Amino acid sequence: MEQMMRTFPALESRYAGETLAPLTDVAEEDNKVIVTTDLPGIDRENVELSLKENFLVISASKGKEEETEKEGYLRKERSFMRYYREIPLPEGVTEEGATAQLKNGVLTVTMPKTKVLTEKRIQIE
Template sequence: MKFGLTPWSPSTTSRWDPFDDMRQMQQRLNRLFGDSEQSKEMIDMDTLSPLIDIKEDDKNIIVTTDLPGVSKEDIDIDIKNDRVWIKANTHKESKEEKEGYLMRERTYSRFARAFNLPSMIKEDEASAKLENGVLTITMPKAEIEEKHRIMIE
C-alpha cells in the first residue's frame, strides 16, 4: 500500500472541482458518441451542453431538448450533412431596490450541442417549435434510393 498525498486528500493544496469532472465526463461521452467535431465555441467551459432525446418513426426524426429561460429569437439551429447544431443564449437581469441601496444582477448562459442523425433527412422541410422551455425539432426522413445492381460481363 502506498502512503502519501492523493488527488482526493483534503491536505492537498488544489481544490477538487466537481464541475470539472462533469465537463471531462461530457467530453469523453461526446468523443465516444461522435460529437468530437464540435467547434471551439461549443467546447467553451461556460457553455452548457443540454441533454437531447432523439426519436425516430417511419416518417420523421424528432429531437427534443430542454432550454430553460431561452426565447425562440435566441436559438440558432443548423442542419448540414445529417448533423445538427443547436446554439442558444439567454440573459436575465433583475433589479431590486431596498432601503438605501440598489441591487442589480445579471446572468448569462450559453447552450450548445451538436450530434449526428441516425438517418438521412430532408433538411429544407425541417421545423422547430419552443414550448415552455422545451425545443422540439421535427425532420422528415429522406427517401432512400434503391441501389442499382451492375452485372459483370
Template sequence: MANLIPKDFTGGEELLGKLMNSFWQERQMNTDIKEYEDQYLVKADLPGIKKENIRVSYVNNTLTISATQTDELEEKDDLGHYLRKERSSSAYQRTFTITDIDDASIKAKFEDGVLTLTLPKASYKDAPAKNIPID
C-alpha cells in the same frame, strides 16, 4: 479548488473529476431523440431561454442546437448609483450526427421551454413501395 480537498484524502482527484462532470452535466441541454419510420423527433429542454436566442442548423448530416442566455439584475439608489449589479451569461450547444434527412422539410417549434424538431427522413419519401410476397 484543490485547497478544498484534504491532501491526505485518497481519491481526491477522482472526486474533483466527478464534481466537474456534475457541473458540466447540469449546464448541458437535456435532449431526447426518437426515431420513427418516416422521421426523427428531437426534444431539447431550454427553460428560461428566449426563442430569439436559439439557433438550429443542419449541415453535412450534422444537427446543431445552440442557445444563449443573459440575465441582468440592477439595483440603484435614488441618485442612480449602482448598489449592486449582477450579470450572468450562459451558452449551450449540442451537436448530433443524423444522416438521410430531408433538410428542406425540417420543422421547429418552441413552447414552454421545450424545442421540438421534426426531421423527416429523405429516403422515406423517395423509397418506392415494396411488395412482400406471401408464402
C-alpha cells in the same frame, strides 16, 4: 444579514458564463426524426438551428453578458448562459420540410427522413 453573507463564499452559479450541452432526446418514427431539447428560459430569438453534414447544431443563449459585481447585490446566481450541442443524425435526414417549435422551455425539431438507398443493381449494356 450582511455579516452572514460575508461569512459564505460567493454563491454565484458554478456554470455562469460557461457553454453547456442541453439535455436532448432523439427519436425515429416512420419517415421522420424528432429531436427534443431542454432550453429553459430561452426566448426563440436567442436560438439558432442548422444542419451541418449529418448533425443538427443547436446554439442558444440566455441573459446578457455583463459584469456580475454590481452594487446592491447580496447574491447573484442568475447570469448569462450559453448552450451548444451537435447532435448526430441518422442517414437520410433532410432539411426540406423540417419544423422547429419552442414551447415552455422545450425545443422540438422534426425532420423528414428519406429512404436510404443501400443497394441497387446496375444493368450492363
